Amino acid sequence: MEIKILNLTKAYGDFKAVDDMNLSVADGELIGLLGPSGCGKSTTLFMLAGLTEPTSGQIFFGDKDVTRVPPEDREIGLVFQNYALYPHMTVLDNITFPLINRKVKKAEAIERAQEMAHLVQLDGLLNRKPSALSGGQQQRVAIARALVKKPQVLLLDEPLSNLDAKLRVETREEIKRIQQEVKITTLFVTHDQEEAMSISNRIAVMNRGVVQQYDAPQAMYLNPINSFVAQFLGMPQINMFEAKVTGRGVELNGVLLRTREQLDAAGKKVADGTYQMGVRPESLELCEDGFTVKADSVRMTGRDLLIFFKIGTTEFRALTHSDLQLRAGDDLCLRARKNSLIIFDADGSALVKC
Ligand SMILES: Nc1ncnc2c1ncn2[C@@H]1O[C@H](COP(=O)(O)OP(=O)(O)O)[C@@H](O)[C@H]1O
Ligand SMILES: [Mg+2]
Structure with a gap:
């Protein structure tokens, strides 16, 4: 699924959380939405998800204008920082939940959940409760749950921020692998420049609601468009x-x-x-x-x-x-x-x- 964002703006009073954003994402691309805290990344993602109503501008999924389409009809999978799993349910029930909710037959729901569990390498853990899993495994359950409806677009909001350094690196490689296997168009929000650079096809760097530069990681690192991007990318800093x-x-x-x-x-x-x-x-x-x-x-x-x-x-x-x-x-x-x-x-x- 191709995504087009046209002049997208979200204002809270006089303050523009997202200011006249234009962005095209190709089918199957993984885009990193990168910037400091408060720059408008989540607001962008929530507008794509249909959870936040834009003040102005348009969002296209393929040829379809989805700007006013409710979230449940957008065919998106969402993953958040805090996993948001149902603690009293098993892994299997967590993953099948969106399907059961949509009146998919139980046998089929279980089969599809097992497929997803296999994709995210959770086979053998389906009967556990989330509390009996590591943070990385919990996040993989959340990814399986987001993908089980076979969405057209995957949206991840700082999905690795709750993990320790080593797990963060492992899980980001996992996300990249899963994304390539499913070939799903993905937007990945992070404030971590290394994370964004290591897994994205292209990165949009934002500051104060404005996209500063949209480019492949290496191109952006070597040719930053301005001093903000130059300083935001790279550790130790330029x-x-x-x-x-x-x-x-x-x-x-x-x-x-x-x-x-x-x-x-x-x-x-x-x-x-x-x-x-x-x-x-x-x-x-x-x-x-x-x-x-x-x-x-x-x-x-x-x-x-x-x-x-x-x-x-x-x-x-x-x-x-x-x-x-x-x-x-x-x-x-x-x-x-x-x-x-x-x-x-x-x-x-x-x-x-x-
Ligand atoms: N409901 C709201 N009302 C007023 N301001 C908001 C609201 N939601 C977000 N903001 C502001 O918009 C800006 C962007 O927020 P956000 O998109 O969450 O940033 P990020 O995800 O990049 O950290 C922040 O300054 C935040 O305080
Ligand atoms: Mg955020």
């Missing part, structure tokens, strides 16, 4: 700083990050002045002929070594391999890898990458 563009190039406290020639080669004429810039920690690499800085501190994170240093008073983080022998106080020579320095305009939009 280094943001103010630097000067002059006749010599890009300068920060006497350090020449780019020559004017290199900057001009990026294809856009950047006028002299002070700009907000960004460079990702992993784009700062050790080299022979870069600029020299002193490591203020060094943090081992397992796979990586995170180095903190300053240029002038501006703090930076650089990510290098954990086998590097380096201590606080050591000098190191760095450069920003080619095509890794993003220069932002005064309104925050990305101007050029060089």
Whole structure:
């Protein structure tokens, strides 16, 4: 099922929880709806589900305008953060519930529930109560229950937020596998950028009710449209700083990050002045002929070594391999890898990458 969202707005008084959203989702795609708390993700999902009435705009499922269609007629499956299972019912009864509710014959309901349980790998647990399951298993029951009616669209609102870190990763892989097996068009709401990037075909990043960028994860990570997206994606965060563009190039406290020639080669004429810039920690690499800085501190994170240093008073983080022998106080020579320095305009939009 293809989804089209056209100029969708939800206002509460003067406040716009969702502001003029436009989004197309292809059949079978998994879309991550990503943004900080309160940016309008759940409101968007609830409008798609028919649980919140839009102030204006339209929602199409395929060719059908569903904007005023009641939730039970939209053929959607919904999964929430808190599972919302019936605690007094067994797993089997939880999964068959939507079918029994729709007067599907019991034998058929049980057969379909067993199919779903198999899909989400819950075989053998059908007679348990939810309280006898782990959080990850409970969430899989909720997914099976959402899918048992064979909906056209699956909507998940922060489905992994109640799980601990390891289960969260396992369960998100499960969701991806299930989604690919069923080939169901899916919207996945999360505030976790890594989660969104790892499972989505495309991500819509929202801020204050407005979609900032809608793109494939890698494209968005490499080419953020503005400083909000640049800072929201990536951990450790992108280094943001103010630097000067002059006749010599890009300068920060006497350090020449780019020559004017290199900057001009990026294809856009950047006028002299002070700009907000960004460079990702992993784009700062050790080299022979870069600029020299002193490591203020060094943090081992397992796979990586995170180095903190300053240029002038501006703090930076650089990510290098954990086998590097380096201590606080050591000098190191760095450069920003080619095509890794993003220069932002005064309104925050990305101007050029060089
Ligand atoms: N019923 C409501 N009345 C007034 N404001 C609301 C209502 N529901 C949500 N909001 C506001 O709309 C904004 C977006 O909420 P929500 O979509 O739940 O954000 P998210 O899911 O991204 O955390 C928030 O600022 C929230 O306080
Ligand atoms: Mg929410």
